[in-house]
Amino acid sequence: MIIVLLGPPGAGKGTQAEPVAQRLGIPKIATGDVLRAAVREGTPMGKAAQGYMDRGELVPDAVILGIMKETFTRPEMARGVILDGVVRTVPQAEGLERVLGELGRQVDAVLLFEVPDDELVRRLSGRTICDRCQTPFTGREPGTPCPKCGGTLVRRKDDDPDAVRRRLRVYRDQTAPVIDWYRTNGTPLLAVDAVGSPADVTERVVRALPK
Ligand code: AMP
Secondary structure (H helix, E strand, O other), X not given: OEEEEEOOOOOOHHHHHHHHHHHHOOOEEEHHHHHHHHHHHOOHHHHHHHHHHHHOOOOOHHHHHHHHHHHOOOHHHOOOEEEEOOOOOHHHHHHHHHHHHHOOOOOOEEEEEEOOHHHHHHHHXXXXXXXXXXXXXXXXXXXXXXXXXXXXXXXXXXXXXXXXHHHHHHHHHHHHHHHHHHHHHOXXXXXXXXXXXXXXXXXXXXXXXXX
16 A cells, blocks of 8 residues: 655654554655755765755655655565655656556555644644654654654754745645645545644544555
């Protein structure tokens, strides 16, 4: 099963990707994690992406489609995958459909995470992320240990107020149209109320998915 997690920054896609993937017994891939690792390692892709990411803008679609093509050559993706942070533009939706079509596959469901704007800003301004396992947390201070792997919690550069405002605008302008694209294309679009404890939201997600 190939599942796209869609929703604004701060909606909890990164928090839910792992537990949902575990429940379904499939891997997850987060384009933001792949790009942040590339920036840390100073690869050509990382160097090209860093400026966009720091400003809270989207990296070019071609970079994302390159990551998708590479992802679907891996044998562990044969049973399915949770896609966290991609698709974010209509050209990405079209490109992903092409990549999957060549493999005789398709997106099976799009999960739409719904959270009011003021809650998103509250979550993002209090968010830290583990510098090792990349798990996001709300309400834990930078510099404290990651409860999951012992790494160190840090603030993301693009969680500063200016970048957050830009990312919410980018979501409205470039990512929200993807919802209609999938609706028109007939892919099951499943709305999930993403306000509540992470465990409750995981249950809602699993219940919403086709069996
Ligand atoms: P995320 O961790 O999903 O919030 O992504 C962090 C940043 O990585 C975004 O603000 C973008 O700059 C970049 N990024 C991640 N996924 C994509 C994507 N599918 N398309 C364009 N840019 C992306």
